[in-house]
Amino acid sequence: MIPSPGPARRYRGWSAVAALVLALSSALVAFPAPAQAATAITINGTSGGRVFDGVGAISGGGGNSRLLIDYPEPQRGQILDYLFKPGYGAAMQIMKVEIGGDTNSTSGAEPSHEHTRGAVNCDRGYEWWLMGEAKARNPGIKLVGLAWGAPGWIGNGNFWSSDSIDYLVAWLGCAASHGLTIDYLGGWNERGRDVTWYKNLRSALNSRGYANVKIVASDEFGWGSADDAQRDSGFANAVAVFGSHYVCGYRSAQTNCPSSTNAVNSGKALWASENGSDDYNAGANALARGINRDYIDGKMTAYINWPVLAAITPNVPWSTTGLAVAPQPWSGYYSIGKNAWVMAQTTQFTAPGWRYLDSASGYLGGNRGNGSYVSLKSPNNSDYSTVIETMDAGSAQDLTFTVTGGLSTGTVHVWSTNVRSSNPADHFVKRSDITPSNGTFSLTVQPGYVYSITTTTGQGKGTAAGSAQGSLALPYGDDFDGYQPGREAKYLMDHQGSFEVVTCGGGRSGRCVRQMSEQAPIFWTSGHAEPFALLGDLGWRNYTVSTDVMLEKSGYVQLVGRATNYNHEGPQNLNAYYLRVADNGAWSLRSNNTSGNQRTLASGTISALGTGRWHKLALTLNGSTLTAAIDGTTVGSVSDSAWVAGQIGYATGQGVTAQFDNLSITPLAGPAPTGEIRGAGSNRCLDVNGQSQSDGAVVQIWDCNGGANQKWTPTSSNQLTVYGNKCLDAPSAASGTRIQIWSCNGGTNQQWRINADGTITGVQSGLCLDVTGAATTNGAAVELWTCNGGSNQQWIRT
Incomplete structure (x- = not known):
């Protein structure tokens, strides 16, 4: 089943129809039809065209990069090389990162640099680290910041306020403290626009030392910002880039990618500022079309894929989207997708600052079904590259190129990716060079391919590979003492709220994990989830999970077991069991599911836990028997078989700050060999x-x-x-x-x-x-x- 897409929703899944199309496509690769009549393309260096801003991807819009920082070396460095290193892999030219807001924004939550007003901490989260690694590999990469959600103190819940401007300026200061220069800054992802707010943001950036930071508006659907700019010159002057999402249609084949007349005539750069949401292999066809056709159809000079990779566990929504998957830091397993190699067919042959050649960009034979091509020239006015995609072609095509207008007529290098092949050996392949004769040469292109022809050198394909997949072994434990304050504990993934390492309170020495969000955030999703974070392996079945807890204020904490999938539109809707304990001594064993149907399986009351005092919680899951213990005393046991295996987690009530310490997961005997x-x-x-x-x-x-x-x-x-x-x-x-x-x-x-x-x-x-x-x-x-x-x-x- 392929669900109907909605403007702010992301879906995944293959259908039987898709399988049939793939099978037929594979047959076309094996038995190509005879070539069509030749198409003549003149690559004229004097042609007009817009300046290319780059192709890249988004880290954020969820915790999609979360587990990457926990990978061991050399695998972590290998993944980073495949994403950012020139001449090695995807060679990203732009990276947009989420400005964390302590709230779920699709596949997890990212921590804010300012949980409460005035308390700025520039060392939280992993985006600073990731941007630094990207810059170390490619100093020319452009960095973009954008907020999805925000802490609730901002504007008393109103994002379009002066508070959020101060908040973004503080984030830019954090970037500077890490030696990072942010090139572009957006507003509020997919949540409309406030024209006055953008003008005030421009004024604030100019007066506070960030005049070089360009503003992107407004990261939503359509080109309404360009219409607003026609009516409001102040807004037009404030904004440098008009950015729109899913310009070819949400999760579409990306065959037709228009902008608007007002956008094209605005004098601003136009970006396809979020696209993709597709599987790291299956999305390659659409990606190949979109990168070319965004410019041909709509004069968009940047293409940004969502997301950069899926460094998340498989129960998290969108667990195979991006350029690669990296779900197991404990094993070192990762996989680079076809999307990375399709992206490389543009990024390894161009750079921001190159210029499109409009007269050498279009559709093969004037027919969209044959494929598309774009040509760009280097600032040296000699080198050029042409990228050709034939995703929908039914037969081979002969192309004849003539190079004029001062461009190099020297050796042409050819690289290709067979997008219809699942064999990595067919992806990003160096083919035989071509020597033009009097500036003319020919190339036969097969259906279902991306080709790059270029006068540049330096391209390459990495050969590193991840380890075999493996489970996270039990027993597992963490006393959290080995981390610096402000960091996230190993493998612990925020899905709502923010769980970070702090110096322990309540008279305890060492480090603890604290839930930091003190009030409901400004949500990006429509749900009102309570804070929770998950850790571990989906295959964990029978175990006891225990932890020390301390409530800092009235409310409850929860110890989670056998957690599997959650609904990203309302991430409180999680398949899991919970042991909930409140400061007044009320406790309950609960089961929840992705529809939000919560059942109380057992409940009772013990002596009040109070606040500022440490207690020990334990949840044992053994077959269908669930047992709860508080401070070493069993308080309840019940039989339920809704969830048979899954991760553990920490959770609190909304706005409840609490601390956790001494996490322990101990395995129990496994099930009989015969079973479900x-x-x-x-x-x-x-x-x-x-x-x-x-x-x-x-x-x-x-x-x-x-x-x-x-x-x-x-x-x-x-x-x-x-x-x-x-x-x-x-x-x-x-x-x-x-x-x-x-x-x-x-x-x-x-x-x-x-x-x-x-x-x-x-x-x-x-x-x-x-x-x-x-x-x-x-x-x-x-x-x-x-x-x-x-x-x-x-x-x-x-």
């Missing part, structure tokens, strides 16, 4: 349709009901059996193959690897057991699909 296999994304069981025992009966997901058709046994010969004599069976090794049962015969198509990261892969195919389209409903089909780290490919044995 639940989908992490759906919490539904792997199920034989209709309880059939016939060969060929298809497998699906269904509500767990204890039936024999949901009981699976792993064997020593790598089979998964049901009914005692039927095997989980893949009738072919192709992606999209529907899974069935069949009489066990020892074939490799009936052999499966149960992996530490929760995936189940076919021995014959190497592909993952996948719920089609990331569906979560009863009856959703189970198939083979390329492993992508999605929660629809994560399985939990119970």
Whole structure:
């Protein structure tokens, strides 16, 4: 199922139709049709065109970069090289970062530099570190700051206030303290605009030493800012860039990417300031079109993808979007996607300050279906590059180029990426050089490719690779004493509020984790989630999690167990169990889900915990038995089987500040070998349709009901059996193959690897057991699909 997109929402998922298109596309690669008639392109160095501002991506709009800083070396450096290093990988030319606001902004929350008025701390979070690493690799990268949410003290909840201007200026000061120069600054992401506020921001920047910082308005949908600028010269003078989101359509194929007449005629730079929201491999086709067509159709001179990478765990929304995935710092596993190599086909052959050549940019043969091309020249007025995409072409095409207008007629270097191929060896390949004759040369381009032809050198493709995937081992613990105040504890991911390391209170020495948000923030999402942070492995099943807690004010704290997915539109809607304890001694064991249906499983009252005093909480999850203990005394036990495995977490009531210390997760005995296999994304069981025992009966997901058709046994010969004599069976090794049962015969198509990261892969195919389209409903089909780290490919044995 592909959901209908909405303007401020992000969806993910593949459909059977997409699988068919991919299969047909692969066939086209293998058997290219004869070339069409030649298309003539003149690359004239005297052509007019706009100045190129760059191609890059966003770190933020959620905690999408959160786990990157926790990676060990050399893997962390390798990932950073693939993202930023020239001549190595994506070679990003622009990076937009979120100005953290202590609130969820899609896939997590980022900490604010000013939780409360006047208390500025410039060492919070990881964006300063990430910007520094980007600059170290590419000193020319342009940096952009933008707020999604903000602490609630700003304007008493009104972002468009003088408070927010002071807040942004303080953030610029923090950047300067880290040796970083911010090139561009925005307003409030996708939340409209206040023309007077932008004029006041320009005035404040000019008077406080930031006259060189350019303002981008207004990071929403459409080009209304350009219309406002026509009516208000003060606003026009304040703004340097008009930036619009998803200019080709939200999560579209990016075939048609217009701006507006007022925008084009405004005299301002136009940016596609957020695009993408697509899988790090599957989004490559759209990315290839969009980078070229944004300029051809709408004269946009920058393209910014959301996000830069998915350094988040698979239960978090958008866990495979960006240029790469990096979900396991504990194992060192990461994967670089096709998106990175498509981006490299522009970034490794251009630089901000180059100029587009309008007469050498357009559609092949004047037909969008054939593909597009853009040409740019270097400030030296000699070098040039042309980027060609043929995503929708049905056959090969012969192109003839003539170089004039003072541009170099020397050797032309050719690089290409076969976007229809899943083989990394086909991505970013150096091809044979071409020697023009009297400034003329030819090139045959195949369908489904991106080509870069250039007179420049220095391009390259990194060869580093991440480690194998693996689970985060138990027992696990952290006393938080090894961190500097203001930092985030290892692997602890904020999803609402801000949990950071502080000097312990309540008479305790050492370091603790404190929930810092003292009031409801200015939310970016529509939800009103309470602060929570998660840590750990989705495969953690039976364990005791314990921690010391101290409430600083009246309210409650929560210890979270078996946390899996949450709803990013309302991140308080989390699949998990909670042990909640209030200062008055009231306690409860609770279950919640992504629809926000919270159930109280057990409750009671003990002596008041009070505030400013330390206590110990423990939550034991053993099979279906949940047990709560406070200060070493068991206060309640209950049976519930809604959630079978998942992460641990800390949570508080809204605006409740509290401290946590001495986290401990201790494993318990595992389940029996025979049992259910639940989908992490759906919490539904792997199920034989209709309880059939016939060969060929298809497998699906269904509500767990204890039936024999949901009981699976792993064997020593790598089979998964049901009914005692039927095997989980893949009738072919192709992606999209529907899974069935069949009489066990020892074939490799009936052999499966149960992996530490929760995936189940076919021995014959190497592909993952996948719920089609990331569906979560009863009856959703189970198939083979390329492993992508999605929660629809994560399985939990119970």
